[in-house]
Amino acid sequence: EAKRNGKNRISYYDEQTEASSYRRLDLEKNMRNATMNACREFEVFYQPIVDLNSENNSCCGAEALVRWNSEQMGFIAPTDFIPLAEYLGLINPIGEYVLEQAAKKCKYWNDMGHPEYKINVNLSVVQLLQNDIVDKIRSVLESTGINPKNLTLEVTESLAINDMDRMKWILSQIKELGVRVALDDFGTGYSSLNHIREMPIDVIKIDRCFIEHIAEDDFSDAFVKMVAELASTIGVAICVEGVEDTRQLEMIKRMKISLGQGYLFGKPMPIEEFEKNYVM
Ligand code: C2E
Ligand code: MG
Ligand code: MG
Numbered sequence: 531e532a533k534r535n536g537k538n539r540i541s542y543y544d545e546q547t548e549a550s551s552y553r554r555l556d557l558e559k560n561m562r563n564a565t566m567n568a569c570r571e572f573e574v575f576y577q578p579i580v581d582l583n584s585e586n587n588s589c590c591g592a593e594a595l596v597r598w599n600s601e602q603m604g605f606i607a608p609t610d611f612i613p614l615a616e617y618l619g620l621i622n623p624i625g626e627y628v629l630e631q632a633a634k635k636c637k638y639w640n641d642m643g644h645p646e647y648k649i650n651v652n653l654s655v656v657q658l659l660q661n662d663i664v665d666k667i668r669s670v671l672e673s674t675g676i677n678p679k680n681l682t683l684e685v686t687e688s689l690a691i692n693d694m695d696r697m698k699w700i701l702s703q704i705k706e707l708g709v710r711v712a713l714d715d716f717g718t719g720y721s722s723l724n725h726i727r728e729m730p731i732d733v734i735k736i737d738r739c740f741i742e743h744i745a746e747d748d749f750s751d752a753f754v755k756m757v758a759e760l761a762s763t764i765g766v767a768i769c770v771e772g773v774e775d776t777r778q779l780e781m782i783k784r785m786k787i788s789l790g791q792g793y794l795f796g797k798p799m800p801i802e803e804f805e806k807n808y809v810m
């Protein structure tokens with residue numbers, strides 16, 4: 531299997547963790563079909579991101595989050611299919627589909643009286659390491675007409691660790707397009723505080739596991755404070771993920787944190803619902 535997909539394929543997909551290889555084969559077959567079928571089974575949801583410096587924590591954009599409604603298998607959560615999509619290389623067409631949809635929507639919101647709204651799109655490291663990723667992003671900017679500064683690409687550190695210099699080079703080329711870069715899920719996996727200084731990033735998204743415990747656990751509280759302090763020192767913005775209640779919000783409000791995201795403000799929702807609540 532690994533051979534068939536090329537020994538240089540970069541992926542974290544772990545076959546050992548798969549409970550049933552039949553389900554795995556079904557998933558694979560259906561994902562290939564769905565991808566070949568113009569990605570119509572994939573739907574982009576939008577979760578509001580709020581400006582914590584505004585009076586009512588008002589919406590200032592959204593994160594695009596993919597959903598798969600498989601005709602054969604029903605609803606499949608991204609955490610259940612993205613690792614396999616990465617392993618099979620299918621994350622490239624799926625990710626491009628999400629990027630295109632999301633950029634198009636953001637451009638529309640910008641034209642509809644919200645010129646400041648921004649869209650965040652997750653970019654798998656598999657996508658990031660494609661030779662033509664910069665051209666692909668440039669062509670989405672051109673075809674959608676989105677203002678590049680309103681597009682933020684979210685990347686995780688996980689694989690960057692292998693080849694920091696290559697990753698830095700790719701990210702700096704992306705930034706030359708005028709697009710912003712966010713470091714997602716910060717504080718988990720392969721995080722290094724040095725990445726904050728070394729990587730050409732605009733935003734750090736602190737993983738929601740820290741916010742989850744911020745009200746009970748001194749370590750989480752101190753960690754978020756420290757990262758916020760470091761980030762503000764070098765002019766990088768902070769977005770906290772997973773804000774679910776007002777106690778967490780109060781604690782975060784006292785820190786140097788400008789952006790918030792979580793069920794307290796809004797869950798990921800279909801485009802119609804997002805536009806009804808936050809655009810029209
Ligand atoms: P992520 O990029 O860190 O996205 C945030 C996840 O946290 C989303 O899960 C979101 O629904 C969830 N979340 C947001 N606020 C809260 C909260 O207050 N409480 C709780 N419990 N959860 C919250 P989701 O949509 O299931 O996505 C999971 C992961 O799948 C994402 O994590 C991202 O890594 C990946 N993903 C989703 N869409 C895409 C995509 O289009 N491309 C790629 N490459 N990855 C994607
Ligand atoms: Mg994300
Ligand atoms: Mg995240």
Ligand code: MG
Pocket residue numbers: 715
């Ligand atoms: Mg996450």
